[in-house]
Structures are given as C-alpha cells and as structure tokens.
Amino acid sequence: MKRNESFKKLSEDDLSYFKSVLAPHSITQDEEDLEAFNTDWLRKYKGQSKLVLKPSSTEQVSKILKYCNDNKLAVVPQGGNTGLVGGSVPVFDEIIISMSNMSSIRKFDNVSGALVLPDGTILDNLSTLRKDNTGYDLKQIFVGSEGTLGIVTGVSFLAPKKSKAVNVALLGLNSYDHVQAAFKRSKEELSEVLSAFEFWDQDALKLVKDHLAAGANDPLQSTYPFYVLIETSGSNKDHDDEKLNNFLERLLTDNITQDGVVAQDTTQLRNLWAIREGIPVACLHDGAVYKYDISIPVPVIYQAVEELRKRLLDRGVLGEGKLFTSVIGYGHIGDGNLHLTLAAKEFCEEATDLIEPYIFEWTAKHAGSISAEHGLGICKNNFLSYSKSSSMIQLMKRFKQLLDPNGIMNPYKFLPDN
Amino acid sequence: MKRNESFKKLSEDDLSYFKSVLAPHSITQDEEDLEAFNTDWLRKYKGQSKLVLKPSSTEQVSKILKYCNDNKLAVVPQGGNTGLVGGSVPVFDEIIISMSNMSSIRKFDNVSGALVLPDGTILDNLSTLRKDNTGYDLKQIFVGSEGTLGIVTGVSFLAPKKSKAVNVALLGLNSYDHVQAAFKRSKEELSEVLSAFEFWDQDALKLVKDHLAAGANDPLQSTYPFYVLIETSGSNKDHDDEKLNNFLERLLTDNITQDGVVAQDTTQLRNLWAIREGIPVACLHDGAVYKYDISIPVPVIYQAVEELRKRLLDRGVLGEGKLFTSVIGYGHIGDGNLHLTLAAKEFCEEATDLIEPYIFEWTAKHAGSISAEHGLGICKNNFLSYSKSSSMIQLMKRFKQLLDPNGIMNPYKFLPDN
Structure with missing residues (x-):
C-alpha cells in the first residue's frame, strides 16, 4: 500500500x-x-x-x-x-x-x-x-x-438500573447440538431473566488453564467438549434462583447437559465469569493471535471452527511447535456471534494466506457477516464484498464522498480500495 | 401550495x-x-x-x-x-x-x-x-x-416468543405526580416483567364512556383524575402474579394509588386493554380530531395538556357546543410519548391557528420532538426546524438530493419547503 x-x-x-x-x-x-x-x-x-x-x-x-x-x-x-x-x-x-x-x-x-x-x-x-x-x-x-x-x-x-439479583450457572456439554438445545430451552424457561448465554470449547478452556490463574476456577469434575455460561438478572432473587435451579435440573434430567453448577455467592459468580473473560487474554500467550469475529446462523456456528481446524490439520500446520498452536471457538450464541480465534507463533503472510480469504468465503457461503461487532478497519476493508453487494458498496462510497469530499477522515480503511 | x-x-x-x-x-x-x-x-x-x-x-x-x-x-x-x-x-x-x-x-x-x-x-x-x-x-x-x-x-x-404469562392491572390516581411515582416504582419492582405502562386522564375516559361499549369495562368504584394500565409479561405466572399483587399493595399502602385491580382472567385483561384502545376511536366521534404526537421529558408530559387546555378555555373555545369539545392526554410514559388530542366539530383554519405553531413552540422550548412516532408527512414538514437544527436539515436535504435527484419520491412532504 x-x-x-x-x-x-x-x-x-x-x-x-x-x-x-x-x-x-x-x-x-x-x-x-x-x-x-x-x-x-x-x-x-x-x-x-x-x-x-x-x-x-x-x-x-x-x-x-x-x-x-x-x-x-x-x-x-x-x-x-x-x-x-x-x-x-x-x-x-x-x-x-x-x-x-x-x-x-x-x-x-x-x-x-x-x-x-x-x-x-x-x-x-x-x-x-x-x-x-x-x-x-x-x-x-x-x-x-x-x-x-x-x-x-x-x-x-x-443506563438501566442495576438488577437487584444476578446469578450465573456453568454447564458442561457433550456436543454443539447440546449447546443449541440448552440455548433454546434457556430462552423458553428463563426468558425475561436471561441476560447472558456464552459458550466456549475445551481448547479455549485449555488455553485459560495453561496460562491464567482463572483456569483454576473451573468447578466441574471432568472436562467436556463444550461449556456454557448462563447469567440471569432480575428483581427478585428467590424467583430467579428458583428458575435457574429448576432449569438446570431439567437439563440434567433430559441429558442436555452432563454437569452444571449454580454460583452460591458473588465470589463464585465472579470466578465463573473470569474463565470466560480470560479466553481472549490467554490467546495472546503464544505470540500472535488471529481473531475472526463473524456473525452466522446459530446452527452452523461451530462448523466454522471444525472446518478451519480440519483445513489446518490436513496441511500439517496446527499443533504444538507448528505455525498455529490452537484453533478455538467461543462467543455469544444469542446474537449468532462467533469469535473464531487462532493462536500462532507470529504474524506472517504464510499464516494469513492459510486463513484468508478462506474464512470470508466460508462466511459468505453461509449467509454470514465477516464482522459481527469489531468493524472493518484496515484488516477487512477489501473483504467487504463478501458481506455487501456492489450496489450497497457504491452507495456507501457516495455517502462518504458527500460527507468527506477530500477523503481526509481515516483514509485507507473501512471501504474497499478502488 | x-x-x-x-x-x-x-x-x-x-x-x-x-x-x-x-x-x-x-x-x-x-x-x-x-x-x-x-x-x-x-x-x-x-x-x-x-x-x-x-x-x-x-x-x-x-x-x-x-x-x-x-x-x-x-x-x-x-x-x-x-x-x-x-x-x-x-x-x-x-x-x-x-x-x-x-x-x-x-x-x-x-x-x-x-x-x-x-x-x-x-x-x-x-x-x-x-x-x-x-x-x-x-x-x-x-x-x-x-x-x-x-x-x-x-x-x-x-419475533420474540409469546410470553407464557401475561397480566394487567388498572390503577386510579389523584395527580400526574402520582403517575410518575407509580412509573418509577414499577421500573424498580416489576422491572424485567414490566411490558407496558400506559396512562390516560379522566377526560379521555369520559369520551370512551360516552361513545363506546368499552366504557362499561371500568372496574373502579370512583372516578379519578388519572388512570394507569400496567402489563406484565413473563415465563412463570405464579412469580409474575406475586410481583404484581405485591406491587399494587405497596402502592396502596404508600398512598401512590387510590384504587386498583389486577385482572383475574383473560376476559378481564382484554376488557382493561379495550378501555385504552378505545380512546383514539372515541375521539373521532365529535367530527374532527387534532392529534399531536409529541415526545417530551416525562416530568413535563402532562403540563402540555394543562397549558393547551387553559389557552383554549381562556379564549372561550373549549366546551360543549364550542369549537373544541375536549382536550385529552394519554400515552406511553416509558418512552416519553404523549398523544395530545383535541376533539373538535370540524377541521378549520381558525381551529388550527389556535394550536399551531403554539404546541410546536411549547415542545421545542421543553427540548421535545414534534413527532414521536407518527412522522412528519405534509402535516409537519414545515415545522421540522422546531426539532432539528438548520445544519441537520441541510444535510438531510443533501442526502435526499443524492438518492432522489429528480425529487419524484413523495414530493411536498417530510422536508421543509425551500
């Protein structure tokens, strides 16, 4: 450039x-x-x-x-x-x-x-x-x-009023299908008090356990392929706890989750959140991080991780001492937002070319957006056409021209080069 | 024109x-x-x-x-x-x-x-x-x-899932200050299950009673200067009913409301909503309706009604057989939206001039918007400057020019004439 x-x-x-x-x-x-x-x-x-x-x-x-x-x-x-x-x-x-x-x-x-x-x-x-x-x-x-x-x-x-009652549960699950089933049930049964539904996979948890103190917070007895953190926020602690405990019991009975705990106090609640919040920090540990913040229909969210992982394994570039050390998936199921993250030794063209435009093409094929919440910047501006039609992009350029005719505002970014 | x-x-x-x-x-x-x-x-x-x-x-x-x-x-x-x-x-x-x-x-x-x-x-x-x-x-x-x-x-x-439990309460209150107090308390105590908070004044109820069958649905023993309809929607009927009944009891104890009922079944619930929904229909009965859909800070919402009513009474044009038959106020407190409505014998210049631009000036003076949800059309396009600065309006015109250079789309409306 x-x-x-x-x-x-x-x-x-x-x-x-x-x-x-x-x-x-x-x-x-x-x-x-x-x-x-x-x-x-x-x-x-x-x-x-x-x-x-x-x-x-x-x-x-x-x-x-x-x-x-x-x-x-x-x-x-x-x-x-x-x-x-x-x-x-x-x-x-x-x-x-x-x-x-x-x-x-x-x-x-x-x-x-x-x-x-x-x-x-x-x-x-x-x-x-x-x-x-x-x-x-x-x-x-x-x-x-x-x-x-x-x-x-x-x-x-x-600024909404802080809720009088907040609680958190952590679940261990056997498959992404079970994660989806738990999500559907949480919307039905916890509905108005459901304030967060986060998931991560076992490789994400491994990174946190390997590199951060928060890794010791995992209260479950075994490891599971998937984890879900559910938060409730409401006005009446007794009502909310009753809803959350009943919900967890029914999921266990119906074999949707294999194990689960409800936080018993504020400390335990914070410790559970610390696992989730530690994931992006733990990813930085190996040197470089490739983060793809994509939005796709909920049913295919985890397929993105599996197919990218397979692609890199097939090429022999994923594993200890390799170009990439892990491919992990975590995110917010409720809004279809996956943080597909690769821990790598360093940023290099070879690594980038193995992922891009592959992941953008995959996202476009599944009717997704290449940027759910992080934006385009200089990282993705030339990939905008994977998410928006050429008539949309032309119109965006006319808006930009109208408001910033000299193009001085944050140049080289956001919209594709001509 | x-x-x-x-x-x-x-x-x-x-x-x-x-x-x-x-x-x-x-x-x-x-x-x-x-x-x-x-x-x-x-x-x-x-x-x-x-x-x-x-x-x-x-x-x-x-x-x-x-x-x-x-x-x-x-x-x-x-x-x-x-x-x-x-x-x-x-x-x-x-x-x-x-x-x-x-x-x-x-x-x-x-x-x-x-x-x-x-x-x-x-x-x-x-x-x-x-x-x-x-x-x-x-x-x-x-x-x-x-x-x-x-x-x-x-x-x-x-499309959110229909709530498993819905209930409604109707309150009778002595002043607009009490309406505000009830609103504040409902956000605190009903929070996540609160799905509607509507108010109307006694003149609005009178119109419904005079002209519609729904007027017979009023379950309260006396008449009150103000009425509030509160709706809850949640996943657990027992929890919601407990919250709504406790809430009503505390309002009665604290003298915020003078009277109130919680619907006991779906029929009663529908009947209470029918009173609120009958108001705009009942207004049409006298011949012509002047509707002002304004958005203003919650504390001054009802002042708009009182000051307009006083203005028309002082001029001797409000009352039975007069130019205007009623000035009523009702709306959605939660989003600061007042439907200020005048029932009149007919649309005429004399009537319009008594209200406009007075009500737009009043709204602008109180940092409000002259159209909360109904839009501008041809009715309010030339009053846009009461709600938006001239640089905003200039920019809107440039957007319009960019997208519709021949001006063929819905002309004479929305933006002010040149």
Missing part, C-alpha cells in the same frame, strides 16, 4: 495553528510517547504518525477538522485504541486526534452530544428523547462508521 | 408502459376505487391521483420507479394508508404505488428483504443476522424516511 500523495505533509505552519487552538499538554510530538498511539492493541498494526492532538471540547474538534480539511491533512480519530481491526491507528503519517480528553460525563442519567463533520460543521443529533420520528435518522450512519465520516464528541445513552 | 410543474403529467404512453409491467388487476384507474387511496385515515387530507399501481414483486417496483424517475413522474408509496400526518396520500396528481400486493410472509421466523431506490437500483440490506458491523448502516436512513428516498419491499424482524 502506498501513501496517498494528495494529502499534505505536516509542516511548522500546521503545528503553529494547532498550538493556537490547544494547550501545550494536549499536543504530543515526542517519539517515545507517540509509540503507544501508533500501535494497536494486538500489536499487529503500526503507523508512523508524528503528531497526536487531544482536544477537550467539541469546538476544538471542529476547529482542528476544519483546518485539516482546508489543508488536506489526513486524520485518524482514536478513542481507547482497543480496536481489533487496525481501524484506530494510522497507516502512514496521518494526524491522530485522540479523544482521551473528552471522557467526562456531562450530565448523569442522560448525556447529551454532538457529531462533527470533516468540514467543521457541528451536528447536534443526540437528544435525550427515546422516541423522535422527525427527519432522516442521520446519527445511525455515523454509528459503526469507524471515524470515516466525522467525529462523535458525545453520546446519550440510557 | 402549488403543483411542481417540473413533474410530468400522466399520459397514455405512460399507462401503456405500466400495463406492460403489471397485470390488469394491479392497475386502478376507476374514480370511485381511487377515492380510498386518495383519502387518509383521519379524512383530513385528500389527493387527486388518477392512477394506483400495485406491484407484487421487487422487480416490478424497480421497473416502475426506474420509469417514473426517467420520465419525472412523481410517486407516493402507500402501505396500509393508516398514517396520521398525510404522508401516504398524494397532494396533487402523484401516482400511488400501493404495496398491498406485497404483504406475504416470505419465510417464517426471519423474513428477508430489499430496498429500492428511485433510479430502480435494488439494495439488499436486510439480512437475518442480528449483528453485522460491515460498512455504513444504510437501511437506518430509510427507516422513518416516509417513502422520500425509496421503497422498502421487505423486512426481516425478530
């Missing part, structure tokens, strides 16, 4: 302007300090930005964007830099606009907000009304646009 | 083309048959269309729109024609594209679908995935666009 030479390179004049808008501590130029902003969480993508700006008000964001647009300076908006698709780090020398100084809560219960467009226009579209049917719902185009249309400087959201 | 003369008038050639695309029974030209398509549900708006087309496939919709766009024939997409803001009937001689032949269920559980643009492009953006984070979420711009950007020929939606 080559730098787009129509973008201006940073000059002393540009710096003088930014210094007139921001306080000195809101401008970072030090090479060592820049490192963290140029590198993504997975340590897979690295940019070469020479400048981080940290505005602290919507007006400052507006001034910076207007100047960059007028001068064709490319920018990358960056939030927590926890993205997994290289969307929040620069590719070349784009200026990083860090939102780290804009994390204050403006008003409790409801937080008001605004959008900003590349030409500096400020759009206030985030009222605290739950219902508003006037005009096109423009904010929706910005949600999930990964900083390619503008910068969101504030959001309003509804 | 004047017809936009840049739109072509219907000719014999156009009819020949439509006859080549549609079967004879899918084309309506008979004056008497046209009447129903030209008139809205409230009998407030009336168009002069000479042609209704009823396509039965996405391809037919695409062909019709491409032809109309190429020939600058203005169109009005029409669904069930149940709109309340004149959005689904023509203003002049626009061709009506009725979707009545496209109501089939394509696939149970999930229904797939497509968007169509005015130039005939078909966009398939309605997958059955619950999570899909690839590209701009274009379908969101079409949701609530009232047929001004394209025609939606199919939708996918999630």
